[in-house]
Amino acid sequence: MVKTAANPVARGLLYGVLGLAVLFYLLPLLVMVLTSFKSMADIRGGNLLALPEVWVLEAWAKAWGSACTGVSCAGVQPYFWNSFAITVPAVLISTLLGSLNGYVLTKWRFRGSEFFFGAMLLGCFIPFQVVILPMAQTLGWLGLANTIPGLVFVHVVYGMAFTTLFFRNFYVAVPTELVSAARIDGAGFFRIYWRIILPVSAPIFVVTVIWQFTQVWNDFLFGVVYSGGNTQPITVALNNLVNSSTGVKEYNVDMAAAMIAALPTLLVYVLAGKYFVRGLTAGAVKG
Template identity: 55%
Template sequence: MTHDSIVLERGGRYHLRRVFIYCCLMFIAAVYLLPLVVVVFTSLKNIDEIRNGSLLSLPKAPTLGAWQEAWSAACIGLQCSGLKGFFLNSMILIVPAVGLSTAIGAINGFALTHWRFRGSNVIFALLLFGVFIPFQIILIPMARSLGAVGLANTMPGLILVHVVYGIPFTTLFFRNYFVSLPSELVKAAKVDGAGFYQTFFRVILPISIPCIVVAVIWQFTNIWNDFLFGTTFTSGDNVPVTVALNNIVNTTTGVKRYNVDMAAVVLTALPTIAIYVLAGKYFLRGLMAGSVKG
């Protein structure tokens, strides 16, 4: 066998392996995307087409009527105003909850790595323990605490819950990221007379964008998709969009309108889908950036 034939044979095997890998990846992607395809197709059909067709059949006459109804006219109990008001509730919830939990986690992570103090390891261990506490365990104590401070059944109370529960996660992210940064940066800032906050805001924070992106995406996804805290600590017009979605699906007046339910599902999921599509690669980079010395 000549050298050229050996090279061709190896090249053929390499291409076959690549084709096999890509086929496997395409199959896995199709499996994961299939439910989304079914939901989108159903939301674009009318009721007769849903009854007479199959789940994977293409819409014969696509319409956005179900989307419009889900947004502004779908009934939630006795109120028929759609998701738009509750979508706004989730936006009001997400901005301060994500911002505060990320900011506090960043300061905690910096203090626990480059500004050590007595008992810092114990504090970090306690915060790390908070990562593994199941949601269900804290429902009753948290409800009693919110009632004691006058924040029960309010949006500020729900914001406080998400901030408190998010701090252990964001602290862990930033602590692992800051461990990988050279300690000489902080030492040089101290020599120049910079204090804690000057060092943090002027030296550390500008080079922490990858970790900030990770923390923001993580918190955004968890808070936006949360149902348990929303349905436990709020009610009525104060509930977030995920609770309103559940109420739309469980509200039946006459004929069950599956296209409206599916449109409501897509509308509720759009923000998290968008943030992963637009910033997914930065999320992976941030995770890898903090995985060296954590």
């Protein structure tokens, strides 16, 4: 009886602690959302957690279309689309290459494949700052400096180590006998990949796409180093907007711009978060 009575109490305490942790973690987001819907007069006269006296959308409209980000006063809209132009191809290319690399390293082993994988794995532990100068020189040689294709190239190269790791560890659990049987039947490299490997890869594709999308979209360092004025991602534009020293500091516009920059990754996690967890538990970080 004591054990039965204690369980609900312990469970209630656990849920209470978790609920407080969630509230504490989401508090900055709540402040951002509330501030973005307030007028400047409301911000000056109230407190951070107070609801707006009047809900207004002017800050969102200005952040999107007319706020000054440095010398440009076109809002964050062009940089938002720049981020999409960078993120989508970088995610697709690095994910596909990682899938092929993982397939080769697990099902088409060659002499030195383990050393090759270990060397590529080192790429996961190389800090961003180490590759800045060599990558800048490489982009100059290729004629891709200060361009969107150049940023796509940077993110593909840097992200391929992570995507290869994810897919390699997932494909280790795929029975090699299936590949061997397909070889005996005359199937080649790409036919085996298309008919056997790819159909079972949905969980790890979801994990890798979410991971890469988040990394590329939220990147600031590569964006500020390798982009020009018209090719900057939204993270750089947001930094320029917040640090602008001209005129009155409009905190509601800053918060609205920050929410606009965060919305794509928030939507990705809200819509596909459960598949991310399923992909991880299906073997994405095993091996």
